[in-house]
Amino acid sequence: MAFLACAKGHLNSNEVFMKKFLIGAFVFAMAVLPIAERRSLTAQDKEKSEQAKLFAEYSNEVKMLMSDWSTKARAASGKMRTATPEERAEINKEMMAAQKTLMATLTGVGEKMLTLASGDDKDTAIDAISWIMTQSQDAAQKSKAAEKLLADHLDNPKVAEMLSVFGRGGIPSEATQNLLKTFSEKSKSDSVKGISTMTLASYLRNGKSMLGSLIENPRFAEAYPDSMDYFKKLAATKDEDVENLLKTAAEKYADVEHAGSTIGKMAKRELKIIETQRNLQVGKIAPDIEGPDIDGVTFKLSDYRGKVVMLDFWGDW
Amino acid sequence: MYPHERSLVKQLADKPFALIGVNSDRDREKLKDVMKEKDITWRSFWNGGSTGGPISTKWNVRGWPTIYVVDAKGVIRYKGVRGDKMDAALEELLGEAGVEVKITHDEDGDGE
Known part of the structure; x- marks a missing residue:
C-alpha cells in the first residue's frame, strides 16, 4: 500500500x-x-x-x-x-x-x-x-x-460474502486474486463457489479497467513499486477469461443468492455489458439508434449511411 | 465545443457529413431555447431527459461529452477525438468517401 x-x-x-x-x-x-x-x-x-x-x-x-x-x-x-x-x-x-x-x-x-x-x-x-x-x-x-x-473456512458462505467485499474495493493484490481463485475452485459449497467465481470475474474486470491508465502514471508506479509487475499482468487480463468465469457462474451457480440478486442474473448482466463494449469498439458497425429528435420526430442513425457522422453525446450543462 | 461544431457544420454543409447529437438534458423546452440562442442547428436524438437514458445506456456512455466518428459505411472509426484530431479524422474519412477537404477554423472558431 x-x-x-x-x-x-x-x-x-x-x-x-x-x-x-x-x-x-x-x-x-x-x-x-x-x-x-x-x-x-x-x-x-x-x-x-x-x-x-x-x-x-x-x-x-x-x-x-x-x-x-x-x-x-x-x-x-x-x-x-x-x-x-x-x-x-x-x-x-x-x-x-x-x-x-x-x-x-x-x-x-x-x-x-x-x-x-x-x-x-x-x-x-x-x-x-x-x-x-x-x-x-x-x-x-x-x-x-x-x-x-483456506484451512478453516473454505466452505463458509459468510467468507464468500466477505471476499466479495475485498474483491470490489481497495487495492488489487495477487493474494486477493489467488484467494478468490482457490475459493471458487476448491470449496465444497456451491454458494461459496458461485459468489467467489462472480467476484473473481468482477475483480479482474475492474482491475483491468482501473489499472489500464493508472499504470502509465509515474506517480502511481512510485507509490506501488513492489506491485507494478502484478498490476501490469492484471491490466492485460483478456476479456475472454472474464467471460469464461461469468459463463461458468451463470451456468453452474445461477440460483445462488448474492447481494439482493442471484449469481445467474448478475453474471448475465455483466456478460451483456462486455458484449456491448465489444460492439462499440473501433472497427465495428455502429449499433443503430432509432428515436425521437428534440421536436419529437423519429429518425435513425442509419438514415445517414453514406455520410461521415460525428455522433456527439452532449448536454447543455 | 459549440463554436468548433458550428464551424464544422458550416464548412461541411455541402459535403457528405452530418453532426448528430444525443442530448441528455432534463428539460426539453429549455433545451429548445438554448439551441435557438446558441445557434445549434444540427439534429439531436432525445435521450429521454437523463444521462441514464436508453441511447447512452446502449452505447455505454459514462462521460459527457463523448464523441464517436462513424464512416460513410457505418463503421465506428474514432472515439473521443477533439479539436485538431477531430478535424483530421473527418478529413481522412471524407477522403475515403471521395471528398477531399481541408478543414480550417478562424480565430473565434465560427468559420466565418
Whole structure:
C-alpha cells in the first residue's frame, strides 16, 4: 500500500511526502470502511463471546488511532502551506515519527488479531482474518490470515460474502486474486463457489479497467513499486477469461443468492455489458439508434449511411 | 465545443457529413431555447431527459461529452477525438468517401 511505500520511501521533497501520505491515509480509510459497516450489522444482537469482545476492543483501538492520525495529517498539511523550510523539515520529522508509531501499533494489533483468528468463535475468527487482510501492513500476517481462511473456512458462505467485499474495493493484490481463485475452485459449497467465481470475474474486470491508465502514471508506479509487475499482468487480463468465469457462474451457480440478486442474473448482466463494449469498439458497425429528435420526430442513425457522422453525446450543462 | 461544431457544420454543409447529437438534458423546452440562442442547428436524438437514458445506456456512455466518428459505411472509426484530431479524422474519412477537404477554423472558431 502507498502507506507502507511512504514509510519506507526515500523522500525527495516535502511535497512528495505529503502527497504520498495523504493518498495513503485515504486508501486506508477506503479499505477499512466497508468492513466496519458490515461488522456493525452482524455482531449486534449476539451474545458476545470473550473473543468477540477482544475483537471489538482491538478494532476500536485502531479506529481511534486512525482518526487521530487523519486529524494530525490534515493539520500538518495545513501548516505545510505557510511553513518555512526549517519548519517543514520539523513537521516531516514529526509525521514520520507518528507514522512509525502507528505502524508499530498496527503490527502489534495484527498479531493479537491472528490469535483471535484461531479461536473457537468462528464468526469472530472470520472478522479477525478480515481485519488483518484489509488493515494489516504486514505481508507475513496477511498470508497467515489467508492460510487460516483456506484451512478453516473454505466452505463458509459468510467468507464468500466477505471476499466479495475485498474483491470490489481497495487495492488489487495477487493474494486477493489467488484467494478468490482457490475459493471458487476448491470449496465444497456451491454458494461459496458461485459468489467467489462472480467476484473473481468482477475483480479482474475492474482491475483491468482501473489499472489500464493508472499504470502509465509515474506517480502511481512510485507509490506501488513492489506491485507494478502484478498490476501490469492484471491490466492485460483478456476479456475472454472474464467471460469464461461469468459463463461458468451463470451456468453452474445461477440460483445462488448474492447481494439482493442471484449469481445467474448478475453474471448475465455483466456478460451483456462486455458484449456491448465489444460492439462499440473501433472497427465495428455502429449499433443503430432509432428515436425521437428534440421536436419529437423519429429518425435513425442509419438514415445517414453514406455520410461521415460525428455522433456527439452532449448536454447543455 | 459549440463554436468548433458550428464551424464544422458550416464548412461541411455541402459535403457528405452530418453532426448528430444525443442530448441528455432534463428539460426539453429549455433545451429548445438554448439551441435557438446558441445557434445549434444540427439534429439531436432525445435521450429521454437523463444521462441514464436508453441511447447512452446502449452505447455505454459514462462521460459527457463523448464523441464517436462513424464512416460513410457505418463503421465506428474514432472515439473521443477533439479539436485538431477531430478535424483530421473527418478529413481522412471524407477522403475515403471521395471528398477531399481541408478543414480550417478562424480565430473565434465560427468559420466565418
